[in-house]
Amino acid sequence: MKRNLGPVNALYPSLITIVGAVVDGKPNFLAVAHVGIMNHGQPQYLSFGINKNHHTPKGILEHREFSVCIPGENLVVETDYVGLVTGRNTDKSQVFELFQGELEHAPLIQGCPVCMECRLARVVDFETHDVFIGEIVATHAEESVLREDGTIDIARVRPLLFDMASIKYWSLGAEVAPCWNVGKQLKATRRG
Numbered sequence: 001m002k003r004n005l006g007p008v009n010a011l012y013p014s015l016i017t018i019v020g021a022v023v024d025g026k027p028n029f030l031a032v033a034h035v036g037i038m039n040h041g042q043p044q045y046l047s048f049g050i051n052k053n054h055h056t057p058k059g060i061l062e063h064r065e066f067s068v069c070i071p072g073e074n075l076v077v078e079t080d081y082v083g084l085v086t087g088r089n090t091d092k093s094q095v096f097e098l099f100q101g102e103l104e105h106a107p108l109i110q111g112c113p114v115c116m117e118c119r120l121a122r123v124v125d126f127e128t129h130d131v132f133i134g135e136i137v138a139t140h141a142e143e144s145v146l147r148e149d150g151t152i153d154i155a156r157v158r159p160l161l162f163d164m165a166s167i168k169y170w171s172l173g174a175e176v177a178p179c180w181n182v183g184k185q186l187k188a189t190r191r192g
């Protein structure tokens with residue numbers, strides 16, 4: 001028996017990211033949970049929605065560059081902090097140790113196991129939010145979270161997941177089955 005909850009967006013949990021940009025000459029960061037994967041070709045694009053009142057979009061729009069970093073569970077306090085206070089009245093430039101990649105205006109967080117630098121590709125004006133679509137220029141990952149074949153091991157990243165219903169950060173669980181693979185057993189029984 002299911003209950004109709006009305007128009008509740010139930011696309012949770014979502015990955016918690018920290019988006020960074022240079023605003024008025026200073027790095028600024030905010031927590032962003034409303035992230036999306038736009039494609040899986042080349043170039044690769046990602047998207048996220050940011051409230052128009054936030055401070056960070058000013059820098060994204062000025063330089064058309066930004067960073068998207070994935071914090072591990074050990075950075076939960078700092079992640080929540082940059083999602084609680086605004087750069088409009090609080091200097092968040094010293095919260096993290098930073099490094100620079102290929103882009104001048106995409107501040108990258110040393111303590112995050114995975115960081116992406118992006119060039120702004122498109123902005124979609126959507127009611128209270130702007131949806132930013134970025135082309136991924138480079139992805140930096142700690143050696144310690146990489147498998148031997150150079151791919152990112154999500155279990156070692158220990159990402160934070162956000163749930164709107166409980167308003168809590170959650171951790172990743174165990175793997176369940178291989179993708180594009182486990183369904184083959186059903187496919188085999190359903191020929192024709």
Ligand SMILES: Cc1cc2nc3c(=O)[nH]c(=O)nc-3n(C[C@H](O)[C@H](O)[C@H](O)COP(=O)(O)O)c2cc1C
Pocket residue numbers: 016028029030031032033034035049050051053054055056057079080082083084085086087088162
């Ligand atoms: C867990 C969490 C997730 C958040 N996700 C988003 C989001 O997806 N989009 C958004 O606009 N704000 C989001 N926020 C709110 C911003 O991070 C927050 O308002 C921040 O202080 C804005 O900073 P700024 O004004 O310096 O840009 C989130 C906050 C938290 C704590």
